Amino acid sequence: MTTDLTSALAGARILPVLTVPSEEMAAPLAAALVAGGAQCAEVTFRTAAAEQVVKAMAAHGGLVVGAGTVLTAEQVERAVAAGARFVVSPGWDDEVVAKCLELGVPVVPGIATATELMRALRAGLGTVKLFPAEQLGGLDTVRALAAPFPQARFVPTGGIGPDRLSEYLAEPSVLAVGGSWMAPGALLECGDHAEIRRLTAQAVERSTR
Template identity: 45%
Template sequence: MPFKSARINEICALAPVVPALVVEDVRHARPLAEALVAGGLVAIEVTLRTPAALDVIRAMVDIPGCLIGAGTLVTARDVRAAKAAGAVFGVSPGTTDQLIAACEAEELPLLPGASTTSEVMALLEKGYDTLKFFPAEASGGVPALRSISAALPRISFCPSGGITPANAREYFSAARVVCVGGNWVAPAETIKAGHWTEIEALAREAAKLNS
């Protein structure tokens, strides 16, 4: 079976952490992305959780050295809007047939969400072998992921949800974890304050997590 996750796997492998950003003000977009890239995190997820999100993606996509994706994709409309804004990959908390069809129609590489063995198997049947394990901690954390990986060793994962610097390394010890998703590298208050040097330092530390 030709797998549909080749490009998303390449993107996930670029850095150990994919920041999941919630950005309220488009004026923060460029300096935030520049700080993350300077720290070594080059694949960036902008979650569609704020009215500014699509404008944030538009502001970030032409920054050299980074790949901007859209997160919290839920509907086909989200997919079309994200692609029109310039997103080069998508991330979803869960997965539906309509969402997959929209991403494939738009040729938007998707990191689809799954939290159970049955969901993982269903996505594997559809040709996806790199998945978002979400919500990671609430779904059993590292022990659950190890159990799923033992049963389905061909799947690669990006765990997200409750990942912190304190537990990230433990996730990397689980089988076939290519990266983790997290928002600790760009805390909301730090973004609002414009403390870009602090965010760059957090990114630099995060970029060492699987070394």
Template identity: 45%
Template sequence: MQDLNQRISQIGVVPVIKLNNPERDAANLAKALCAGGVPVAEVTFRAAGAAKAMKIMKDTCPEMMVGAGTVLTTAQVDEALEAGAEFIVTPGLDPEIVTYCQSKGVAVYPGCTTATDYHTAYKLGLELIKFFPAEQSGGIAKIKALSAPFAMFKVMPTGGISLKNLGDYLKVPVIAACGGSYMVTADLIDGQKWDEITDLCKKSVEIVKEVRGNG
């Protein structure tokens, strides 16, 4: 799990994906993300066929880290793992799902936005947590404030992230990576604008390199 956390941090950005037509789009999307230097995907259960999408993406690009998002039940955890998911993301902090994932040996990143969430995550032994919805919950200022008593956490803010504020978030030392859907919007995917997705990924990678001084 530590290795997975480090790999996500090195990439710096995690596309959050809702796929309405996995048979048509999953393979091409995987190729577009990898071509843009972002070989990671959080495929959300907000659309039917999420598990199928994960399997297709992983089969198409085995080097990708593919995870499941908007996971609300342990049954969805099982479904995601069967499809080859390497990590689980939940919108809120559900101790039952966290401990279930831990029992399965899979990384889990629950949504946390309060001191109570952070404290519970600490007791559950987590190291990397999702901060969702980021902008609506106080953004960078709140992440910094919570990092004072909870300096042990690395954070992955998601919600309201774009090319305009990606760099500002990544400048915060506790932030490992940012989740975002700006490079995988419904318009881009349904319009099969794979080149545009690749271009947005490349721009995101450039921002990551610029901020972290490894470009």
């Protein structure tokens, strides 16, 4: 992982995880997130418009935009071509990691076990996504993995809401927390950017406590 992304995540502490169904939603969403204080965003490759959304949000200039739910090397290529500055995968995939390393794009692989974490560290990847965090045991699992691997930094994602954000971020091994609660699908569909801005600002404020 490049120092730039590590610094960006460490500075942001929160990573909005976005599933955006149309390109038209991208620009106002980026503006709302930036207005709320977000510095990074992950656009999931779960929709047909994902590439266009990455491109449009990256064009805003106020966010470090990455691609999430990346499952194949081909998706890595498409994401990077669209302007993604980092790649997040829900699990470990040799081809995804190899393609990211080949292209020089930072990758945050998902892990759920010590075995997967060891594989990531062996590949030179010191920051990993614990996913799905809450379902895997939450902070207890973070602490259990951090004990034998103090060099690892975690971006827990999955089932975490605003009420537990401060608790997660107080853990020294947690670099940032990912979550979709700042821009849920219902708010995107109705275009409630004021509420997205409010939820983002609330998360940013809690991340500094």
